[in-house]
Amino acid sequence: MAEAENKQVIFKQYIEGVPKETDMEIKVSKTELKAPKGSGAILVKNLYLSCDPYMRGRMRDFRGSYIPPFVPGQVIEGFGVSEVVHSDNPNFKPRELITGLTGWEEYSLIQKTEQLRKIQQDGIPLSYHVGLLGMPGFTAYAGLYEVCSPCKDEYVFISAASGAVGQLVGQLAKLHGCYVVGSAGSNQKVDLLKNMLGFDEAFNYKEELDLDAVLKRYFPQGIDIYFDNVGGDMLDAALLNMRIHGRIAVCGMVSQQNLSDAKGIHNLFNLITRRVKMQGFLQSDHLDLYPRFLEDVTGYYKQGKIVYVEDMNEGLESAPAAFIGLFSGKNVGKQVIRVARE
Amino acid sequence: MAEAENKQVIFKQYIEGVPKETDMEIKVSKTELKAPKGSGAILVKNLYLSCDPYMRGRMRDFRGSYIPPFVPGQVIEGFGVSEVVHSDNPNFKPRELITGLTGWEEYSLIQKTEQLRKIQQDGIPLSYHVGLLGMPGFTAYAGLYEVCSPCKDEYVFISAASGAVGQLVGQLAKLHGCYVVGSAGSNQKVDLLKNMLGFDEAFNYKEELDLDAVLKRYFPQGIDIYFDNVGGDMLDAALLNMRIHGRIAVCGMVSQQNLSDAKGIHNLFNLITRRVKMQGFLQSDHLDLYPRFLEDVTGYYKQGKIVYVEDMNEGLESAPAAFIGLFSGKNVGKQVIRVARE
Numbered sequence: 036m037a038e039a040e041n042k043q044v045i046f047k048q049y050i051e052g053v054p055k056e057t058d059m060e061i062k063v064s065k066t067e068l069k070a071p072k073g074s075g076a077i078l079v080k081n082l083y084l085s086c087d088p089y090m091r092g093r094m095r096d097f098r099g100s101y102i103p104p105f106v107p108g109q110v111i112e113g114f115g116v117s118e119v120v121h122s123d124n125p126n127f128k129p130r131e132l133i134t135g136l137t138g139w140e141e142y143s144l145i146q147k148t149e150q151l152r153k154i155q156q157d158g159i160p161l162s163y164h165v166g167l168l169g170m171p172g173f174t175a176y177a178g179l180y181e182v183c184s185p186c187k188d189e190y191v192f193i194s195a196a197s198g199a200v201g202q203l204v205g206q207l208a209k210l211h212g213c214y215v216v217g218s219a220g221s222n223q224k225v226d227l228l229k230n231m232l233g234f235d236e237a238f239n240y241k242e243e244l245d246l247d248a249v250l251k252r253y254f255p256q257g258i259d260i261y262f263d264n265v266g267g268d269m270l271d272a273a274l275l276n277m278r279i280h281g282r283i284a285v286c287g288m289v290s291q292q293n294l295s296d297a298k299g300i301h302n303l304f305n306l307i308t309r310r311v312k313m314q315g316f317l318q319s320d321h322l323d324l325y326p327r328f329l330e331d332v333t334g335y336y337k338q339g340k341i342v343y344v345e346d347m348n349e350g351l352e353s354a355p356a357a358f359i360g361l362f363s364g365k366n367v368g369k370q371v372i373r374v375a376r377e
Numbered sequence: 378m379a380e381a382e383n384k385q386v387i388f389k390q391y392i393e394g395v396p397k398e399t400d401m402e403i404k405v406s407k408t409e410l411k412a413p414k415g416s417g418a419i420l421v422k423n424l425y426l427s428c429d430p431y432m433r434g435r436m437r438d439f440r441g442s443y444i445p446p447f448v449p450g451q452v453i454e455g456f457g458v459s460e461v462v463h464s465d466n467p468n469f470k471p472r473e474l475i476t477g478l479t480g481w482e483e484y485s486l487i488q489k490t491e492q493l494r495k496i497q498q499d500g501i502p503l504s505y506h507v508g509l510l511g512m513p514g515f516t517a518y519a520g521l522y523e524v525c526s527p528c529k530d531e532y533v534f535i536s537a538a539s540g541a542v543g544q545l546v547g548q549l550a551k552l553h554g555c556y557v558v559g560s561a562g563s564n565q566k567v568d569l570l571k572n573m574l575g576f577d578e579a580f581n582y583k584e585e586l587d588l589d590a591v592l593k594r595y596f597p598q599g600i601d602i603y604f605d606n607v608g609g610d611m612l613d614a615a616l617l618n619m620r621i622h623g624r625i626a627v628c629g630m631v632s633q634q635n636l637s638d639a640k641g642i643h644n645l646f647n648l649i650t651r652r653v654k655m656q657g658f659l660q661s662d663h664l665d666l667y668p669r670f671l672e673d674v675t676g677y678y679k680q681g682k683i684v685y686v687e688d689m690n691e692g693l694e695s696a697p698a699a700f701i702g703l704f705s706g707k708n709v710g711k712q713v714i715r716v717a718r719e
Contacts, residue, residue: 100650101621101651266645266646279443285645285648285649286649287649298641298643299640299641299642299643300641300642300643300645301640301641301642303612303627303642304608305657306627306657307627307628307657307659308434308443308657308659310657310659310662311657312655312656312657313648313654314653314654314655314656315647315648315649315650315651315652315654317649317650317652320622320652
């Protein structure tokens, strides 16, 4: 096995506020294309990498969270789809495809192999394993079914609805017989929601001065389920429009990710009068459902009942800008980086 | 049956902000001590009336809530314990004791008799039927068991802990094997919590500059259950101290009752990272549990396992001031008005 050049995205230092491209740097190092003997590790070639808002949380120097911070000077870690190049682990063979946590680089040595999942190619795009069939898709599934318990004919509102999570929440809710409205940050995204993703209605929140009024317009009867991907003003407006026994899944709060002190939510009193449940969740608490999720969603996709919109950037060099773009809503659909051709 | 003088507390007009004594007025009218023939109503003499913070919500001109607003110029409605004077209803006889919604006056004609509960005198103070065994006690019971699902050895925090609801929440949580800390607004109340109500610890929030710090002091391991009776800053501080899979029962928000636009809650992001459930509730959604509640709590009281602290004011004239006092924490324990001697 030879040594190869290995382009990497390095995390520079802990940050506050909105992440910038310069918080990361591209470096080229050398990597032996081999897993050390006795390590139990595998050496993989990364094909697709996933840009996800939760990664912002790992750029803070805070150890009390559910996931440790990045290490300054080290390669950024994230979900990916990779091909095994060399294995010191009897469970993995060269040429096999895997998905799980890997590095933002061309080649990665993966020590923690227990959390990897092998991919059998079956006509589903490989990159979907970090989106539709990966953490974001499972977040949608667990959040909708475990936190929101949807019933047929209920009124469902989803913010950041064309994003990696929102687009699946909406389609699953539609399959469940709900009335589904999504908000997004551009007319292109609104068009996607209505004409491709099958939402009943959608609106561009940037064109609305009064979020309470727009929710009253789309939900004259009120909202049974709010799948909240943004927090902030949209959450505050949704609180004014919840129906009795409504449920709010608190998922991303992407609008608040960069703020140490958010603007504040003013309408929580409505939780009492309407007896609303508001629940934060992480997909990782529900992994027992993962096999059922994979089966369900793979089936829906193959039957043509759901689609998935990706925003694919080419080349590892494009990763920092693509990641930064998440926080201004630049991505249209799930943001993925193609690192190498399959 | 004769006509009698009937002192009444009249609701004057809809208000904003903190209620004042002058929002109510005492009036003396005449009432026939008789339920009209064919009305199915009962004429009662009120013995005890309950002052509850939720009543502030009925002083707004807002019909979208779970309970309609008071009618300006009419007698204030509230929970009470009353003696039947005359009955046009075969289910009620003179001299029987009942509890339920009645008027803030000496004599009331009650038309809606379905929601009344008859009281069998059994050594429990009659006034407890609007406190320990009434709506506030049942709020404590339903909120703790149905919303918070306590487990033995969990860490429980209760704000407004010596109030009508909080004092029972704490004692039930102790009986359940939890570690219980309460906050209150005076050293007298803190003393009650620690020395009479059996809380493990208690503190006077008015003597604390940093609520986050005080919660970290009393809960170095964090909070599993926060029974929130106040909202506002205390809720924000508790959000910083919740444990993974913690639960917040959103009950009173008494600190926010008078504000159309509260100061804002800034730490909701912690709902996600700690996977916290925050749920608003009303006891009236759980009435199927009421018989079990009555049996359980009556049993605990008779066995000396729980106590209940009341703040008893004498005379209907004292009702407006007693009600106002709730919003500055003047009451020590459950606020009750004795209208007539038993």
